[in-house]
Amino acid sequence: MAATALHLHSDLAGRYESNPATRESAWVKWTVIGVSLTFFALFILLPLFIVFYEALRKGWEAYLVALVEPDALSSIKLTLLAAAISVPLNLVFGIAAAWAIAKFEFRGKSFLITLIDLPFSISPVVAGLIYVLVFGRTGWLGPWFIENDMRIVFAVPGIILATIFVTFPFIARELIPLMEAQGRDEEEASTVLGASGWQTFWYVTLPNIKWALLYGVILCNARAMGEFGAVSVVSGHIRGETNTMPLHIEIVYNEYKFSAAFAVASLLAILALVTLVLKTFIEWRATQTLKRSKT
């Protein structure tokens, strides 16, 4: 999805504003800025601010109590576990897919890219449902797993599967356009000079894609930790066992313990902010690297 691609900014505002042919009058400029920023404040800043405001409304003590409550702690552990498994798996998949798609020509390539994109355009609820259909009591593989005393859906493995599904394209989509643009000359030179495939990947390809790779990992991780709809369908909502942080927030919120719900929510909001800071940093570093390689 283009909207999440690593994008290198070049700030040209000064150039536009200093040229009479490419600028608007001052009142148009400030009206447009005023309208845009009001919208921005209403839809981005206020929701972000109110999470922390509501979380700390009853004081720090209540805040910490809400976080160290056993159900909250176990939801944090499960969220970390789901991310720790799904992100590396999608990382390996992303690199393999990008290597095949960007470095080789084969028929059906654009169709393959579309298939990789599928999880982005499917409702999270449908994503959860498909695993219930496969692993549920009446599903394809469900009866076999139940006979062998293994639970997939309404248990932790289902949560991990659903998380892998919703974060499936993130890393591949970050790498494919970049590796396509870089071509295969450097890798070919390395191979011709006698490097093995792994050496070529490790010493030639990886340094070229490291920022995009990190970017993909960060976005993938944010989504993995925050997924709600898909995980909600396959979770079974067993307190202390199959609740991730977003599901824990829902339960506590529906019990009208608003401060406790916002306390856990504030952790995820901090995660979102850290994600955005890292993202901005990576964009800045990638721009620097690009500038240096040009000069």
Added chain:
Amino acid sequence: MPAFDSPQRKGRFMSSHNALPGFRLSLGYTLTWLSLIVLIPLSAVFVKTMELSFEQFWAIVTTPRVVASYQLTFGASLAAATINAVFGLLLAWCLVRYSFPGKKIVDSLIDLPFALPTAVAGIALTALWAGNGWVGSIVESQFGIKVAFTPWGVLLALVFIGLPFVVRTVQPVLEDLDFELEEAASSLGANRWQTIRRVIFPTLLPALLTGFALAFARAVGEYGSVIFIAGNMPMVSEITPLMIITKLEQYDYRGATAIATVMLIVSFVMLITINSLQAWTAKRNGKIK
């Protein structure tokens, strides 16, 4: 070992197709993993739906409560994507064309709806727009509109989650726009508004439509941020993904799957639309440069 300039050696060098290793391994792994995680589980929806006759399927997906959910989901998604197209375009314009204090922070925070978990967004928006919330109390006393727990709340949540799509698709195209085009228009006597309408806007249009389609596609499937603020009243403020959840909670797997099939078909259509819009954007920008 053959001499360096032997035809054999040269031939291998020229047809660089076999020069890089790992094609079979990487493609094989990609296809296997894709099938296991995505394709086979997805096919379960269609296989399960096939157990129904067409009449049964049609009866499930056209019950009044489900139809009301389509109207809300698609209507609110369309409205939200339109609002996003307008304000997203303005925001992208500000970020590319104007200098103002705090610009870098605004630029970074635009992606918040991507990064903030939907459940967190849902409870935050509800707290803000409920009758006793900061914004909700003002809107209710000044305009007499209840936002939270009505279809307006659904619209609001969908505007929130769709905003970055338009900004992030329009922004790079706006950045790549050629200075000289605008200078030429200006020197040929066009005023600023004419230049924007006749020169800049047509160039941005494919990207704007792509952003609109991405925001719409995301909104149609959205669940987490909506259910907290929607109130979820049958026939009034139930979205289609919630109908799937409701059927599942009643162990009505067939009903859930039938509605999921409808949503999947919509997803496929949107995916194709977005792909062709992106191809159009790329082509249009290639031409301009």
